[in-house]
């Protein structure tokens with residue numbers, strides 16, 4: 001259970017990271033919190049010849065308001081997300097979900113960028129970023145591009161991130177005042193990945209759902225954005241029938257594998273149940289009831 005041999009790099013600036021990635025390509029891996037990558041290296045499921053540690057780069061850390069967007073630096077830790085007054089006030093779904101990721105020791109190192117870039121369907125941030133319609137800023141020596149979270153994931157540990165690209169920050173359109181949001185996660189025990197989880201954002205106007213977004217964690221090869229589940233509540237008063245229709249749509253979108261966390265039938269049912277709970281809490285927050 002020891003990793004293979006690798007060369008360790010600790011650049012002090014983003015440009016140095018980009019130069020190393022440009023030069024080393026798929027021989028290199030970015031090291032952020034290390035709480036997904038290092039276990040994979042110990043199991044020899046990843047054997048990068050070079051590790052590029054980004055933890056000495058202050059420009060990749062921090063949470064700030066930038067015009068109409070909230071920006072989270074890729075190397076910002078989950079502990080920093082929990083402690084962010086800006087996120088607690090304007091985007092509470094992120095600190096609430098971060099508090100359900102692993103344990104305090106892991107959260108002190110684990111980063112938002114690592115969670116989003118990793119491509120593990122068990123990671124919690126991707127579904128939340130989909131529900132928030134966040135974009136990922138990807139930089140290489142050739143320039144910068146922004147990819148919507150909803151378009152980033154291709155399969156288990158497969159994303160559109162190229163070998164020479166670094167995720168530098170996550171851009172979240174600041175949710176309007178009155179948007180309700182909720183992340184509901186069922187897990188076997190504290191610190192475990194989700195059996196299933198659902199992220200919901202919704203806005204009400206004149207007693208009707210004016211907008212909604214719903215995404216699921218760990219019930220498919222990637223986080224799943226379900227337009228059908230959101231469509232089931234849009235335009236409705238979000239009554240019991242609409243919530244039931246959304247839960248049914250979420251279950252139809254779910255395609256979990258059977259594993260130690262449960263059977264396909266159980267995990268599919270939990271995708272529906274988490275969707276229900278998240279809609280009910282988001283609605284209560286949107287209406288202040």
Ligand SMILES: Cc1cc2nc3c(=O)[nH]c(=O)nc-3n(C[C@H](O)[C@H](O)[C@H](O)COP(=O)(O)OP(=O)(O)OC[C@H]3O[C@@H](n4cnc5c(N)ncnc54)[C@H](O)[C@@H]3O)c2cc1C
Nearest residue numbers: 030032033034035036037102110111114115123124167193
């Ligand atoms: C006991 C335990 C329980 C856990 N439970 C949960 C849980 O319930 N929910 C959950 O979501 N996670 C959980 N995790 C995983 C944890 O959140 C990881 O930290 C996270 O998956 C990866 O973040 P990291 O900063 O550690 O990234 P790393 O492990 O350093 O990197 C992960 C991958 O992302 C790449 N990468 C990292 N940063 C960047 C970047 N800026 N640009 C490009 N590529 C990058 C790396 O090259 C690597 O391929 C758990 C981990 C442990 C050890």
